[in-house]
Amino acid sequence: MLINIVTPQIANGLYLILEGYTRCRDRGCTCDRRKTKQLLQEDYENINTKSDFLLEFRYSQLLTTIFMVFMYSSGMPILYPIAAASFFFMYIFDKLFCKV
Numbered sequence: 001m002l003i004n005i006v007t008p009q010i011a012n013g014l015y016l017i018l019e020g021y022t023r024c025r026d027r028g029c030t031c032d033r034r035k036t037k038q039l040l041q042e043d044y045e046n047i048n049t050k051s052d053f054l055l056e057f058r059y060s061q062l063l064t065t066i067f068m069v070f071m072y073s074s075g076m077p078i079l080y081p082i083a084a085a086s087f088f089f090m091y092i093f094d095k096l097f098c099k100v
Contacts, residue, residue: 001068001079005086008061009093016097023047053098058090 026047027035038044069083 001065001082001086004061004065004068005082005089009089012093012097050098053094058094061090062087 026037027033028037033048036044036047038047065083065086069079073079
């Protein structure tokens, strides 16, 4: 369960780094947001907006965490705070880095 707190955020973080690299390559590695190689507005918006929130993946992670906690918490009550930490980090990551 402790690994389950960190691993989804690492995968999402790597995806965000890839998006940042794509934006940097599109701008020619400058900080000028007006400079772009895209010809259409739609292509420009696809590169420069945040990633979409994929509800099905987040929902499956939440259900897995809830199932594991309820299944094994009678023998390991420490799973309740671990689940709370997992939900907190999921919320913070989604709030900061994903658009709705």
